[in-house]
Amino acid sequence: MALEIDGLTKSYGTLRALDGVSFTVRPGEIFGFVGSNGAGKTTTMRITLGVLDADAGQVRWRGAPLDLSARRHVGYMPEERGLYPSMKVGEQLVYLARLHGMSASAATQAMERWTARLGIAERRADEVQKLSLGNQQRVQLCAALVHEPQILVLDEPFSGLDPVAVDVMSTVLRERADAGVPVIFSSHQLELVERLCDRVGIIRAGQMVAVGTVDELRTGGAPRWRVDAPAAPPGWVETAVPGARIVRRLQTPDSLVVDVELPEGRDGQEILQAAIATGPVREFGPVRTPLTELFRHVVSTTTSEARSA
């Protein structure tokens, strides 16, 4: 039932944009696709949708190659958008729904439902080009959803949205996923990806370098602990646990907070005991490395622009 991206390779002339990209998005799962500019996200998504051919590899859905008829069930939000600027919002959505085989009345109902849901019902009679960019994006999401797709592939759907629209978009994606739809979207807003996605894939220079839940991506990194010991003298961390490293330090008149990265095999309790020995301890606990930092770590070793084939 899953959407399987298997070994995609794609070159543009001598530029190898994708080099064996593989990952799976399960039904009911929101998959966040992240990577630096030029890493290969759009190329992967366009191949998934079938608007671009891969040199090698395959996209499968429910175990079979995603062919032309199955692609009718994909809801796609392209990066370059692609609405007709001078067509009216409502007419355009009905037209797109009908292209996907819906009857006139079902298409109209779906258009009405989604424009209301995305907060643009009062703009149905306006030309798309008269809407603000954020509202055009809401129309674009309606266009991806209006034919009740069974797969959703969205290229940077959150870029340029106001916070209310981000919330609406997030809720809609979660609902679709809960209805069993595999949802894949790309984004540079990593806090949002961390909050919303069940699993995340990081692509660098055309290769998947990490796939998993954010918690899974965290494992393997050294454990970190946060401790607030206002009376602690300089150097207490390194003295308490040789090899321990302070990765963040914040001092105010009545607190001294440090995030400590411990060497493998050492326990946070050692830091706690040492902190207590220095005086009062106001805060102590594990620190969850944010996705932003995992991402920086994963992509830092090379530039993300695709390499020559």
Ligand SMILES: Nc1ncnc2c1ncn2[C@@H]1O[C@H](COP(=O)(O)OP(=O)(O)OP(=O)(O)O)[C@@H](O)[C@H]1O
């Ligand atoms: N039509 C094209 N012709 C030539 N090169 C291309 C073409 N489309 C993309 N590329 C190159 O392929 C690589 C991957 O581009 P892609 O658009 O997939 O990256 P991306 O991860 O979506 O980037 P961004 O985050 O900037 O949108 C880049 O080096 C890009 O310059």
